Amino acid sequence: MIELKDVSKSYDAKTKALESLNLHLREGEIVVLKGVSGSGKSTILSLIAGLSKPTSGEIIVDGKKISKLPDHFAAAYRRDNIGIVFQKYNLIPTLSVYENVLLPLFPLNLAKEEMDKKAHSVLKKFSIEHKSDMLVKNLSGGEQQRVAIARANINHPKIILADEPTANLDEKLSLEFIDILRELKEKQRTIIVATHDPLFFDLDFIDRVITVAHGKVI
Amino acid sequence: MSSINFYLLEYAYNYIKRHKNKNIFIVLIFTLLVALLASLFFITASLQKELQERIAYTPDIVIQNYRAGMPAAITQKELDRVLEIDGISSGNLRVEGDYEFLKAKRRFHLLGVDPFEPSSDPFIAKLVDENEINATEMLVSKEVLQTMQKAYYSDFFNFVLEDGKLLKLSIKKSFDPKRRYDLHNLILLDKDTLRKIFSYKADEGSDIALYVANKNELDFLASKIRLMLPNAKVISKNDLKLKYKSLFNYDDGVFLSLFVITIFTFFIIIYDKANGLSSQEKREIGILKAIGWRVEDVLQAKFYEAALIALFSFVLGYLVAFVYVFYLKAPLLGKIFADESVLDIANFRLDITMDLSYTLLIFLLSVPLYIAATLIPSWRVATMDADEVMR
Numbered sequence: 001m002i003e004l005k006d007v008s009k010s011y012d013a014k015t016k017a018l019e020s021l022n023l024h025l026r027e028g029e030i031v032v033l034k035g036v037s038g039s040g041k042s043t044i045l046s047l048i049a050g051l052s053k054p055t056s057g058e059i060i061v062d063g064k065k066i067s068k069l070p071d072h073f074a075a076a077y078r079r080d081n082i083g084i085v086f087q088k089y090n091l092i093p094t095l096s097v098y099e100n101v102l103l104p105l106f107p108l109n110l111a112k113e114e115m116d117k118k119a120h121s122v123l124k125k126f127s128i129e130h131k132s133d134m135l136v137k138n139l140s141g142g143e144q145q146r147v148a149i150a151r152a153n154i155n156h157p158k159i160i161l162a163d164e165p166t167a168n169l170d171e172k173l174s175l176e177f178i179d180i181l182r183e184l185k186e187k188q189r190t191i192i193v194a195t196h197d198p199l200f201f202d203l204d205f206i207d208r209v210i211t212v213a214h215g216k217v218i
Numbered sequence: 219m220s221s222i223n224f225y226l227l228e229y230a231y232n233y234i235k236r237h238k239n240k241n242i243f244i245v246l247i248f249t250l251l252v253a254l255l256a257s258l259f260f261i262t263a264s265l266q267k268e269l270q271e272r273i274a275y276t277p278d279i280v281i282q283n284y285r286a287g288m289p290a291a292i293t294q295k296e297l298d299r300v301l302e303i304d305g306i307s308s309g310n311l312r313v314e315g316d317y318e319f320l321k322a323k324r325r326f327h328l329l330g331v332d333p334f335e336p337s338s339d340p341f342i343a344k345l346v347d348e349n350e351i352n353a354t355e356m357l358v359s360k361e362v363l364q365t366m367q368k369a370y371y372s373d374f375f376n377f378v379l380e381d382g383k384l385l386k387l388s389i390k391k392s393f394d395p396k397r398r399y400d401l402h403n404l405i406l407l408d409k410d411t412l413r414k415i416f417s418y419k420a421d422e423g424s425d426i427a428l429y430v431a432n433k434n435e436l437d438f439l440a441s442k443i444r445l446m447l448p449n450a451k452v453i454s455k456n457d458l459k460l461k462y463k464s465l466f467n468y469d470d471g472v473f474l475s476l477f478v479i480t481i482f483t484f485f486i487i488i489y490d491k492a493n494g495l496s497s498q499e500k501r502e503i504g505i506l507k508a509i510g511w512r513v514e515d516v517l518q519a520k521f522y523e524a525a526l527i528a529l530f531s532f533v534l535g536y537l538v539a540f541v542y543v544f545y546l547k548a549p550l551l552g553k554i555f556a557d558e559s560v561l562d563i564a565n566f567r568l569d570i571t572m573d574l575s576y577t578l579l580i581f582l583l584s585v586p587l588y589i590a591a592t593l594i595p596s597w598r599v600a601t602m603d604a605d606e607v608m609r
Binding site for chain 2: 046049051052053071072075076078079080082084086090091092094095099102103104105106107109115151155
């Protein structure tokens with residue numbers, strides 16, 4: 001389903017984030033990318049999400065060459081296929097939980113009833129419905145994490161990318177996040193988690209743990 | 219951007235609210251600049267209209283005498299000479315001028331009248347027709363009467379003559395000039411009595427008023443008089459019309475300087491805005507792109523945001539200018555224009571006068587520019603990789 005062929009990525013002449021990386025992920029698979037900071041884990045997620053383009057090589061998702069997509073189509077591809085949970089959540093703190101969750105759908109100009117239905121469905125699923133009218137900046141870290149996950153799932157994406165999802169959470173909240181991942185796995189979502197949190201390495205539902213170092217898969 | 223996306227519109231509105239302090243400041247400055255520009259246009263348009271109306275009551279040609287470059291009395295002899303020119307149908311020696319009432323720090327305009335010389339101003343002609351003014355009487359406007367009463371002159375007034383003696387005139391009646399603001403400081407009195415006050419001889423006056431039968435010959439006749447009386451200043455009605463028309467044009471001093479200052483300030487704001495976004499604003503665009511917004515979605519939201527601010531400020535600025543000029547009668551700014559003018563327009567009405575071309579000019583100078591200045595930096599950021607923007 002997701003294939004990275006000989007992918008290299010440089011941010012400038014000196015910094016090579018990835019070097020001739022090859023990776024293949026099947027549909028419904030849950031994969032953990034393990035590695036120290038700066039190893040290239042986040043860059044892999046960024047490339048799969050179409051947030052940046054590889055310097056060379058190809059990224060193919062569902063048979064489509066993502067690496068060649070113009071910006072216009074890359075945005076639509078992200079909206080329809082990808083849910084991203086960022087390390088710092090990347091929520092808009094001065095908007096409410098409800099607005100943050102619906103934000104990806106704003107450009108679609110759907111009917112109000114449909115928007116409400118989608119929002120309530122994900123907010124309920126990730127147990128954050130009771131905080132729906134609160135501003136995100138007034139939520140705890142764990143609650144913000146749930147909002148970020150709810151937002152990533154608003155459009156039922158096939159692929160979920162999580163970048164250091166537990167970096168700002170305590171152990172209890174990290175375990176809660178792992179439970180959410182388990183549920184998503186049961187729904188046949190393809191999930192890639194980039195982390196160096198050991199909690200993820202021995203989980204029974206994780207299909208593969210891939211080590212990334214110096215921009216290469218080891 | 220073919221149809222309105224109300225979610226993006228709401229997002230834009232919330233964005234403005236979320237950056238309240240910054241946007242209140244922008245709205246404030248924007249409104250102030252639009253108000254200043256609109257006030258300039260309102261005042262000039264209204265004054266021009268008012269001055270054009272006043273021309274209707276002026277004689278076709280006015281001749282003032284100058285001696286050593288200073289205004290001087292003109293005599294019956296000069297009047298008789300110009301009346302001989304073919305095309306001049308009638309004329310009279312006028313006696314009028316300002317009298318400084320030092321005690322009240324007010325200036326009265328004294329106009330000598332003669333029942334056998336009807337005034338070209340119908341209001342004055344009617345007053346003279348209805349009231350016989352003898353040598354010891356005068357008619358005063360109700361504003362003049364109020365000024366005199368404050369100085370304890372309830373039914374008479376003492377004019378100081380050149381030799382220091384006093385000339386006592388009784389107030390026969392007061393009149394209400396209503397919306398004729400140019401007559402608010404007017405005193406009508408017998409022509410010979412006024413000659414005494416201004417120390418004119420019996421055959422002297424302040425200027426000559428001439429009337430011509432064929433208005434097409436006005437300029438030709440005026441130039442003929444100039445040749446006949448080289449020391450005199452000859453002002454035709456056409457000269458006045460031109461002068462009033464160009465008085466507050468774009469190339470006029472006060473208008474130009476205020477206009478340039480306003481536009482300059484506005485461009486500084488636009489330049490500043492067009493030059494970049496804060497890191498927080500950039501990050502927000504990055505997040506929007508990361509969750510699936512296209513460049514055009516970001517730009518549409520930014521367009522709504524800028525349009526809301528610009529249109530609101532434009533309308534508010536216009537309303538402020540309207541109230542300031544037409545209801546409050548443009549304190550300070552109006553005075554600058556009136557004082558700057560070479561004409562006596564100290565008393566002006568500022569009637570509501572709207573010119574759509576001015577409105578369009580202010581709109582084009584402000585709203586589209588502001589929208590462009592908002593869109594350009596947002597477009598720059600939105601076309602970058604989301605990953606790079608959020609980094």
